[in-house]
Amino acid sequence: MLKKKLKFGFPLGAWQEDSLQLFKAAGYDIHFDEKFQKIEIDDPEIKCILTRPVAMASFVEKGFLDAGISTEASVFEAGAKVKVICNLEFLKPVPSKTKIVVAVPKNSKIRSIKDLSQKKIITRVPNIAKKFLEKSKISAEIIYSDALLNEPLAGVVCDALIEFARTEDYLKAYNLKVLETLLESSVILIANEDSLKNRWEREKIEGLGYLLKGARLAQEYSGLMLHASNEMMEEVLKTLPSLKKPTVTQLRGENWFDVLTVANKKEIRKIIPQLKKIGCTDIVEFPLNKVVI
Amino acid sequence: MTENKLKLGIPKGSLQEYTLKIFKSAGFDIDIPERGYFFKIDDPEIECFLLRPQEIPKYIEKGKLDLGISGDDWILESKAKIVDEASASSPPFANARVIEVCDLKYAKKEIKKVKWVLAVPQSSKIKSVKDLEGKTISTEAVNLVKDYLKKNKVKARVEFSWGTTEVKPPRFADAICDITETGASLKAHNLKVIDTILTSSTKLIANKFAWQDKWKKEKIKDLALLLQGAVKGEEVVNLMMHIPGGKLNRILKILPKLKTPTIKKIAGENWYDVTIGCKEKDTRELIPKLKRMGAQGIVEWPVMKIVP
Numbered sequence: 001m002l003k004k005k006l007k008f009g010f011p012l013g014a015w016q017e018d019s020l021q022l023f024k025a026a027g028y029d030i031h032f033d034e035k036f037q038k039i040e041i042d043d044p045e046i047k048c049i050l051t052r053p054v055a056m057a058s059f060v061e062k063g064f065l066d067a068g069i070s071t072e073a074s075v076f077e078a079g080a081k082v083k084v085i086c087n088l089e090f091l092k093p094v095p096s097k098t099k100i101v102v103a104v105p106k107n108s109k110i111r112s113i114k115d116l117s118q119k120k121i122i123t124r125v126p127n128i129a130k131k132f133l134e135k136s137k138i139s140a141e142i143i144y145s146d147a148l149l150n151e152p153l154a155g156v157v158c159d160a161l162i163e164f165a166r167t168e169d170y171l172k173a174y175n176l177k178v179l180e181t182l183l184e185s186s187v188i189l190i191a192n193e194d195s196l197k198n199r200w201e202r203e204k205i206e207g208l209g210y211l212l213k214g215a216r217l218a219q220e221y222s223g224l225m226l227h228a229s230n231e232m233m234e235e236v237l238k239t240l241p242s243l244k245k246p247t248v249t250q251l252r253g254e255n256w257f258d259v260l261t262v263a264n265k266k267e268i269r270k271i272i273p274q275l276k277k278i279g280c281t282d283i284v285e286f287p288l289n290k291v292v293i
Numbered sequence: 294m295t296e297n298k299l300k301l302g303i304p305k306g307s308l309q310e311y312t313l314k315i316f317k318s319a320g321f322d323i324d325i326p327e328r329g330y331f332f333k334i335d336d337p338e339i340e341c342f343l344l345r346p347q348e349i350p351k352y353i354e355k356g357k358l359d360l361g362i363s364g365d366d367w368i369l370e371s372k373a374k375i376v377d378e379a380s381a382s383s384p385p386f387a388n389a390r391v392i393e394v395c396d397l398k399y400a401k402k403e404i405k406k407v408k409w410v411l412a413v414p415q416s417s418k419i420k421s422v423k424d425l426e427g428k429t430i431s432t433e434a435v436n437l438v439k440d441y442l443k444k445n446k447v448k449a450r451v452e453f454s455w456g457t458t459e460v461k462p463p464r465f466a467d468a469i470c471d472i473t474e475t476g477a478s479l480k481a482h483n484l485k486v487i488d489t490i491l492t493s494s495t496k497l498i499a500n501k502f503a504w505q506d507k508w509k510k511e512k513i514k515d516l517a518l519l520l521q522g523a524v525k526g527e528e529v530v531n532l533m534m535h536i537p538g539g540k541l542n543r544i545l546k547i548l549p550k551l552k553t554p555t556i557k558k559i560a561g562e563n564w565y566d567v568t569i570g571c572k573e574k575d576t577r578e579l580i581p582k583l584k585r586m587g588a589q590g591i592v593e594w595p596v597m598k599i600v601p
Contacts, residue, residue: 033475
């Protein structure tokens with residue numbers, strides 16, 4: 001019998017390292033062999049194939065791959081019909097989101113997108129750029145680049161660029177200003193529609209989704225444990241967030257309770273001082289591996 | 294008064310990161326200065342030395358170190374006379390100078406299991422160990438290979454290799470014995486594996502005289518307990534979930550039996566809070582299954598130590 005194996009696309013490039021870390025957090029022993037450009041994973045049912053997210057979206061659509069980690073922008077760029085299993089956002093809690101923007105050099109005479117008419121625009125995502133220009137009723141020349149874009153290109157080779165912006169600093173460092181944001185793009189787990197019709201493959205892909213999303217959420221959540229007396233309980237329960245119902249256990253032979261819950265780390269920053277004011281004792285916050293709601 | 298201080302050898306190189314990690318989980322903080330090899334540990338009764346794992350068994354045998362961490366490979370290679378902790382006091386082992394206190398095998402790192410393999414060029418006529426008669430083998434672990442040949446009754450020349458061992462066949466040697474993790478590097482050098490000589494594990498080893506000293510023995514045993522607990526803890530996680538009353542029995546049946554689950558009823562509702570311990574690797578199958586069976590709010594958190 002042929003051994004069942006999921007063909008899984010692993011994102012080459014910007015999201016590669018963070019994806020590896022997320023798999024590790026989800027409990028996989030996975031590593032990237034730099035010399036041979038190969039991903040090794042300790043699950044004999046998964047075969048990882050390293051590929052660029054845009055190409056991956058097409059491969060998943062066509063069924064060459066069963067599933068993979070890609071991005072919303074890549075799926076859009078490839079025009080691929082795939083099923084989104086879960087949104088992993090940015091693979092870790094980051095303050096700013098990845099956007100695709102139109103940018104021009106700071107000293108450029110181009111002030112608004114209307115000024116882009118008849119200009120040259122360089123981009124790594126020509127289909128997204130084309131759709132954007134069509135929608136804005138602007139005709140301009142689109143030049144494709146397969147590498148990272150920067151300021152020396154804009155101004156020399158072309159007048160503007162349509163490029164990913166993971167941070168504002170990056171644009172600032174290259175003396176670029178943003179004219180408009182085209183879209184925001186999350187990292188997503190995608191799957192082939194036919195693969196999902198096969199029970200084994202569907203369960204394997206969904207399972208991976210639970211684990212990866214669970215590991216992703218655990219980066220933002222913590223466990224919280226505390227002791228509260230009977231009189232405090234009502235106020236304590238009001239203070240605690242409602243993501244997960246707290247588990248309350250009476251302490252042996254006392255009028256006190258042990259309360260256990262899970263909450264967003266940012267909320268916990270606010271909750272702990274409040275709980276202390278109520279009179280709770282023995283407040284312990286502990287890290288989590290996975291949160292599957 | 295003799296100073297109550299344990300001299301501990303920490304292996305530099307591939308075992309270093311893992312060793313520091315389990316010490317940390319065991320509750321010890323080790324401070325690594327940017328330069329130099331003098332580690333500081335937050336236990337005034339321990340003094341740390343960063344040394345190559347090849348040399349740690351030798352220094353333990355000589356009594357320069359009381360305790361250390363090394364691999365089976367380098368313990369065998371050093372030819373240190375070793376005995377396990379249980380038989381340490383029986384007479385036949387009177388000449389053994391090194392006590393194997395416990396195994397610190399790291400079960401999670403499956404891919405990176407250290408294997409010593411015998412390899413020859415793809416096109417070589419050497420098919421098995423028997424064909425090595427009269428040939429030259431290049432290796433960093435000369436004694437390991439000599440013992441292996443002796444066991445197989447084969448006579449061959451074993452040459453010490455200072456490194457880049459994969460490059461040596463066929464010009465500089467007929468075969469090599471080297472460490473491999475994935476086999477990728479061997480393949481890239483057109484080599485094929487003909488035998489595995491040793492699969493190496495990590496060991497905590499002690500000097501015999503340290504073991505005979507009451508204070509040191511206690512200290513070593515306590516440390517071993519914590520380190521083993523940390524190693525076990527690496528593999529295990531806690532899972533907490535909410536289960537509706539109607540599904541409780543069905544779900545309880547599929548839970549792993551590592552430890553009896555703690556079940557609490559949620560006040561005023563027909564829901565239960567169930568907490569279990571399970572192997573981290575099992576969560577891959579278990580979490581999706583629990584989710585499909587109707588468990589909610591599944592939360593997993595790490596375990597630092599497990600002391601049975």
